[in-house]
Amino acid sequence: MKFSDGNWLTLPGFEIMSPIQAYDPKAREKTVSVYASPRDLTPRWAMLDLPMLTVGLSSPMEDVIRVSVHHHKGGAPLKPEFRIHEQEDHEVQTGLGDEEVWLQSGRLKASIRRSGDWGMSFYQEGKRITGSGLKALAHITRADGQTFMREQLDLGVGEHIYGLGERFTPFVKNGQSLDIWNRDGGTGTEQAYKNIPFYLSSKGYGVFVNNPGLVSFEVGSEKVSKVQFSVEGEKLEYFIVGGETLRHVLQNYTALTGKPALPPAWTFGLWLTTSFTTDYDEQTVMSFVDGMKERDLPLHVFHFDCFWMKPLHWTDFEWDEAVFPDPGGMLGRLKEKGLKICVWINPYISEQSRLFDEGAENGYFLKNKDGGVWQWDRWQPGMAIVDFTNPNACRWYGDYLRELVDMGVDSFKTDFGERIPTDAVYFDGSDPHRMHNYYTQLYNQTVFEVLEEKLGKGEAALFARSATAGGQQFPVHWGGDCTANYDSMAESLRGGLSLGLSGFGFWSHDIGGFESTAPADVYMRWAAFGLLSSHSRLHGNQSYRVPWLFGEEAVEVVRFFTKLKCRLMPYLFGAAVDASVLGLPLMRAMVLEFPEDPGCRTLDRQYMLGDSLLVAPVFSEDGQVEFYLPPGTWTSFLTGEKVQGGRWMSEQHGFMSLPLYVRPGSIIPVGAVDDKPDYDFADGVELHIFAPEEGKEMRVTVPDLKGKPALQAKAVLAGGELSVRVEAAGTSDWKAVLPGVSRVASVKGGRAASTERGMIVAPDAGAAELTIYL
Incomplete structure (x- = not known):
């Protein structure tokens, strides 16, 4: 939201109160506080009839500083709140000097100027990275009485801002006005399904605004040298997140808000769906599955979209018996073909649903202020919305999911979650404006926990569209409704990279585009992209997405890249383990x-x-x-x-x-299996060694299906000798592959053979180390 009229004036209807000086600073053991006054308090009379801001500094974990600001603190506590994971025993230093009051955590320091004009600065390793100056921090009152809190942090020359969720607008956010407000807008608009009030700076820090409601960002778009953010109300809290590199900043942010769970290995294979509004029954489904097998197209997950349930009955979790008379038997037959099963759900309950009366009678839905069920006719007639702040509603909704898991369902596509009203009443008294974005967190968490309960830790995976901060804990997320053209393919990638820089580890998109039907060239280019993404799904709207409908060359393309992804699984699953432990995205923006x-x-x-x-x-x-x-x-x-x-x-x-x-100096473990993603990655693995650099050690870990190390390898080039050492948890067979090398002078502890792919060196029986003389 913008409040200024150019550099000097204020927009009509707003009154802005900004501090000009710090007063009565206090440096306690681990906290700092000051009063931020809008006028000089030297004369005693100036302390009367005075509005004031109170600014507090603290640190929830090393390399993170919390800034808390309030005007009036006596307002009723508002729910919900993001869960912040705090460290208990990290060092925090504070100090009070003649010129400043300061707090330091790790490499980060926050300093508030004691004398002269108001100023707050943030330093990393002694270098100023950003700060808030005169007229930046503010309490704002609108003519209708609504109040806002605003901050403006310095945006330096050449500084780039990234993140703020899965945004399809330009990747670098400078110059944009962005509202953190979940909407179902497709991939071709400024709206976003996954709005995250966190941004990364190319200067090596991040900023997280701790408010689950509407946060408005002006990234160099109101004041060109400022990143402005504002929230409604009397309080503002944000975190400055530091780190040695941008990777460490992201690791610290995800430590603060939650690390991504590790999806099971089978989810990394190829998913095929019925598509959305197409006609299908068991015969159609089996023709797709058998057609993939006949064409040697590895398939690993089959997804049933909306019309597995009766039209107008969504959501009732009941198979449409007219189309699927034997759902349990059908799922069993699909399982016999080695497939996992996913079905579409959402949190909306139509009046036609068998669940409606039960949910209404028991108070499981959002309510109107008069106590009745909140309803509208968008998406489904007389639609109600499940109230996930009610524990009994969560259990009730989850019990229907448990029945489906018992039937053979392995995963749920948790669609929607964005169209959440702001005039509804929640069971736990949550503020509906703050719940608009946060609703999806409770929705996805409820479903994810059902899968963990039924299938076990490490086996749960969603295919979710909406999210808020912390939603990365419940993967996987996909990009929503894209169009079948190159522009939309590119905007989807922009959104995925932005989401990755917002703390989300795993992301997918609809291969070939959702809206319309792609020409064969778009489908094939998108297939290559999609099968070199975190997760890979063929899905569309009004037409099927099986490859042979796009020509025989499309079949070959999908086959090639699916098998390539399966062989890359020792590498990809290792990277997925890193994503879950470190909080880094599997698909990473180059920066x-x-x-x-x-x-x-x-x-x-x-x-x-x-x-x-x-x-x-x-x-x-x-x-x-x-x-x-x-x-x-x-x-x-x-x-x-x-x-x-x-x-x-x-x-x-x-x-x-x-x-x-x-990348130079890399070891890429390549698996021995090309028809499925879940296998013994260490057995028969080839360790492809690329461009070793003198004296630099290369390392790689090949995990097992639980994410534990199954094989660890390191290699170092010294004086023309490449030493390769491998430690395996079992008796796994392995080979070292040197791409582009046709011969080696000699091998100690193994044998070598030249192939089209380069030199392959295998250890002698029982050997765990090779020395290769290049």
């Missing part, structure tokens, strides 16, 4: 891995898949693609060709290819 490289700061058409693989999707029919390689010797994973980075590249690719480059 996250290369923050020191100015060439990476605006890139949004390529990404790192884990630490070591660079993917540049092709967004054109002719296969021409431009991308940037950071400095170093990069190697094409598909061809073995070595390329010197530090420059832009332009390449032409057929449908069976795209730029897929390996």
